[in-house]
Amino acid sequence: MNIAMTGATGYIGKHLSNYLTEKGGHRIIPPGRSMFREGMSGYLIQTLTHCDVVINPAGAPINKRWTPEYKQELFNSRIVVTNRIIRALNAVKTKPKLMISASAVGYYPSEAEVDEYTRTRGEGFLSDLCYAWEKEARHCPEPTRLVITRFGVVLSPGWGSDAADASSFTGHKDSHRHRSRYASFSMDIDTRPLSCNGILYHSRRNTWCI
Numbered sequence: 001m002n003i004a005m006t007g008a009t010g011y012i013g014k015h016l017s018n019y020l021t022e023k024g025g026h027r028i029i030p031p032g033r034s035m036f037r038e039g040m041s042g043y044l045i046q047t048l049t050h051c052d053v054v055i056n057p058a059g060a061p062i063n064k065r066w067t068p069e070y071k072q073e074l075f076n077s078r079i080v081v082t083n084r085i086i087r088a089l090n091a092v093k094t095k096p097k098l099m100i101s102a103s104a105v106g107y108y109p110s111e112a113e114v115d116e117y118t119r120t121r122g123e124g125f126l127s128d129l130c131y132a133w134e135k136e137a138r139h140c141p142e143p144t145r146l147v148i149t150r151f152g153v154v155l156s157p158g159w160g161s162d163a164a165d166a167s168s169f170t171g172h173k174d175s176h177r178h179r180s181r182y183a184s185f186s187m188d189i190d191t192r193p194l195s196c197n198g199i200l201y202h203s204r205r206n207t208w209c210i
Contacts, residue, residue, distance in 0.1 A: 004029045004051040005097075006081060012102075012154060016055070036084045044088040048096065054144075056085055056137070057102040057151075066125065074129060082136040095144045101137035103150045125199030191201050 003020060007013040008030035020026045028075040029051060035044040048054065064070055082101060089095060106126035108114045121127050130150070140146040 001026045001050040003053045010058050036081050045091045048088050048150050051096050054099040056077040056098050079131045079136050086139045090141050098141050098145050103134050103148050105150050105152045106130050161166045
């Protein structure tokens with residue numbers, strides 16, 4: 001299959017791309033960043049025209065100080081990029097079969113016990129960001145099937161946790177810890193599922209997540 005993937009050079013995108021090409025035999029088509037600028041939609045439409053699947057994990061890392069300027073970058077790299085994709089898909093005659101759009105467990109309330117059926121939103125910037133991100137993705141045109149994945153902390157054997165490193169948010173009023181009966185998505189550096197019996201727990205940082 002032809003798979004368009006945003007954020008293909010990021011941590012998750014890079015390993016997912018390698019997995020899909022080496023083990024799945026699929027062709028990864030990464031849209032360039034310039035395609036998401038105003039006036040460049042024609043190039044994005046052309047890129048998505050012959051794709052069977054769109055995967056959208058793009059987003060600036062959250063493990064930086066949340067200044068007003070960086071909050072805007074977090075918003076633009078997620079919501080604006082997703083908006084451009086949806087606009088392009090509306091213009092594509094033959095729609096992809098599937099769109100997978102990322103979100104995060106920051107959607108849920110702090111200290112909540114949640115699973116994939118939980119609809120309760122949290123409060124604060126991170127919850128608002130995830131809500132806006134998902135809301136934009138839900139404009140995905142039919143007949144394309146939409147799947148939204150709420151990422152938790154992604155661990156790797158040589159590098160600790162991904163950008164959702166809890167130590168970066170110690171004492172931050174918008175920090176989140178989540179307990180769940182299910183692991184909706186977890187992947188180590190070899191892209192093999194982590195064996196966690198439905199719960200992903202980082203003991204050193206006392207962090208629970210989906």
